[in-house]
Amino acid sequence: MNKLSLSIIFFLLFVIIFGAYKFIYQGNVVTADxxxxxIVLTGTEKxxxxxxxxxxxxxxQQIVQAVSNGEIDKIIIAAKKVGKAAQAEVPVSLVGxxxxxxxxLGFDTHVKFDELAMDAQDMEDKEQSLKLxxxxxxxxxxxxxxxxLDLEKTN
Ligand code: HEC
Incomplete structure (x- = not known):
């Protein structure tokens, strides 16, 4: 293998790794004023x-109200509505x-609502739900x- 093809390989590797870093880790971001x-998105994504x-x-809101009314069943329903199962289908382009x-942080929030629902189901303790x-x-x-969230500039 000659030096030129080696440097091309290294260059392409760099491009791939940089692309993967951008896509998986960093996202499409700028520092705002x-x-x-x-996070810079299209209108639909936003x-x-x-x-x-x-x-x-x-x-x-529904959980706080259900706690104050002592309605455990409503706490469970409201929390499940935004649990993992309800998480919006996110297009791959947006994930990147x-x-x-x-x-x-977003995923963890859905998980914690599920945990709140499970806890309310098991313990039926509204004070505990409010704490969670x-x-x-x-x-x-x-x-x-x-x-x-900022909008992409459409020139
Ligand atoms: C992973 C990040 C993240 C988490 C977690 C999160 N938010 Fe947000 N939320 C955002 C961002 C980003 C915006 C847009 C804010 C902006 O552009 O100034 C937003 C906007 C909103 C809006 C405005 C909606 C609209 O129509 O304009 C509401 C209401 C809101 N969040 C409520 C919540 C509540 C309640 C929670 C927790 C249970 C929560 N968010 C958790 C990131 C998050």
């Missing part, structure tokens, strides 16, 4: 994520644009502090 990491968010908010840490909600909502706070 407010210091947060802006809408998909925001819809999931409104589902989260609605679940949190989301940073790894963002995906982990408070804990899982630290994910909401952490993610919103770190990320925002």
């Amino acid at each position: 407010d210091g947060r990491t802006a 809408d998909l994520i925001l819809e999931e968010m409104r589902g989260f908010l609605s679940a949190a 644009k989301l940073p790894m840490a963002f995906k982990k 909600l408070g804990q899982l909502m630290q994910n909401c706070v952490a993610c919103h502090a770190a990320y925002r």
Whole structure:
């Protein structure tokens, strides 16, 4: 093998590894004026994520209300609605644009709603449900502090 083909191989390897890093780990991001990491998306992609968010908010509201009314069954229904099973089908193109840490935090939030539902089912302890909600909502706070969604520029 001559030097030229070797350097071509190394160059291509670099391109592949860099591409994989960009796609799997970093996502399509820029630093926004407010210091947060802006994930740059199309309008449709942004809408998909925001819809999931409104589902989260609605679940949190329903759980708080169900706790105050002492309705364990409603706590379970509301939490399951935003559990793993309900997680929106995310197109591969969008998966590549989301940073790894963002995906982990999002996934963990769905998992924690499932855990809340299971706990309510097993323990029937509404105070415990409220406590778990408070804990899982630290994910909401952490993610919103770190990320925002910006639109791709369409020239
Ligand atoms: C993995 C990150 C992440 C997690 C976890 C997360 N959010 Fe969000 N959420 C975002 C981002 C990013 C936005 C867009 C904010 C922006 O562009 O300024 C957003 C927006 C929203 C919006 C606005 C929706 C709209 O239609 O404009 C609501 C409501 C919301 N989130 C609620 C929640 C609640 C409640 C939780 C927790 C149960 C939560 N989010 C957890 C990242 C997250």
